[in-house]
Amino acid sequence: MAKPTDEWFGQAFGKAWKDKAEEIGRFNLAIFGKTGVGKSTLVNAIFGAEIAQTGIGEPVTRAEHLYLHQSGTLGVLDTRGLEVGKDNAALLGELRDYLHGMRRKPLAEQIHVAWYCVRAGDRRFESTEADFIRALADLGLPVILVLTQVQRGAGGRVHPDAEALAASIAALDLPIQDGLIHYTMALADDFTGQTAYGLQEVLDATFRGAPDGVAHAITAAQRIDFDRKRERAEVAVKAATAAATTAGASPIPFSDAAILVPVQIGMMASIAVTYGISVERSTAASIAATAAATTAGRSVVTNMIKFVPGAGTAVAAPISATVAGTFTYAMGQAWIRVCERLARGELGLVGGALDGDTVHRIFMEEFKTSASRRKLPS
Numbered sequence: 001m002a003k004p005t006d007e008w009f010g011q012a013f014g015k016a017w018k019d020k021a022e023e024i025g026r027f028n029l030a031i032f033g034k035t036g037v038g039k040s041t042l043v044n045a046i047f048g049a050e051i052a053q054t055g056i057g058e059p060v061t062r063a064e065h066l067y068l069h070q071s072g073t074l075g076v077l078d079t080r081g082l083e084v085g086k087d088n089a090a091l092l093g094e095l096r097d098y099l100h101g102m103r104r105k106p107l108a109e110q111i112h113v114a115w116y117c118v119r120a121g122d123r124r125f126e127s128t129e130a131d132f133i134r135a136l137a138d139l140g141l142p143v144i145l146v147l148t149q150v151q152r153g154a155g156g157r158v159h160p161d162a163e164a165l166a167a168s169i170a171a172l173d174l175p176i177q178d179g180l181i182h183y184t185m186a187l188a189d190d191f192t193g194q195t196a197y198g199l200q201e202v203l204d205a206t207f208r209g210a211p212d213g214v215a216h217a218i219t220a221a222q223r224i225d226f227d228r229k230r231e232r233a234e235v236a237v238k239a240a241t242a243a244a245t246t247a248g249a250s251p252i253p254f255s256d257a258a259i260l261v262p263v264q265i266g267m268m269a270s271i272a273v274t275y276g277i278s279v280e281r282s283t284a285a286s287i288a289a290t291a292a293a294t295t296a297g298r299s300v301v302t303n304m305i306k307f308v309p310g311a312g313t314a315v316a317a318p319i320s321a322t323v324a325g326t327f328t329y330a331m332g333q334a335w336i337r338v339c340e341r342l343a344r345g346e347l348g349l350v351g352g353a354l355d356g357d358t359v360h361r362i363f364m365e366e367f368k369t370s371a372s373r374r375k376l377p378s
Contacts, residue, residue, distance in 0.1 A: 028075035028076075133175070145182065240264060267335075
């Protein structure tokens, strides 16, 4: 049975998570290419399998050839029933109408980047495909051209046939992002010894092509670049630390320490969304990490702040700006560690439920370390 404090904390965290997710918005990717080139495999390798699990998606045109799959901070526009290269006129007509209507909507409702995929093993690129890419660019979409399933030999050299195909495409001088053609192998193959590669380069090109306003959404949606996730999470920690320091500028009585809790819950929610942790899982993890107990809000502070150097132990002692800032900073660093391990799949389930004891241990270890090493202002 959930404790009253856990219930309160969970509700507060869940609301903050949804608010942050709405604030971050959604990155919408259009993906094109002939049937069987590995579009879904490429999307899943970079963004995870959630989109594939959503099924066919919702039709966005009356003709029902364009479908938008949505999962959190990612949307993927795909085609059904029409073949690029054969049905260009019909497909582009629907896409043109859809994009025109979207331009009146908020940024999170628009399509931001298009990937065009060509399977290297096909060894051919048709003129109708080139025409389609030019038409996409004319519609205002940044186009990233990806060669899929590109074999590499010893020393990392790509297959000569793939090089020849890329050279023939490059000679067409197509309007593609950065003028680059990206070689990729989305999935490793243990039998042939092929390793996955090229995904980071496609992701980097996607960031360069997309509007700045959806960079946070891309960071949250993708599953391969944890440096970007940590960098974005650190921004949330810095902002919350500054807010807590300001709150503590007039020393807070220990009995009123709960004033810091909304700042910290907002920070934790932002980090969880950035790491792509679902609201259900991150709520359970946040309760386990902070081990909220006794009285709502105040205990989250009083049970942990004793580990902050200079905080004192007396309940009547004031919480200074330095202590408030250090406490919030350490809490943020500890939560980043938990979220990163959750996102990497390193914290497994016990009996179908999150291993709360392990989450709490990891959180408290990092909290104590971060609190002790933080440099205090002179």
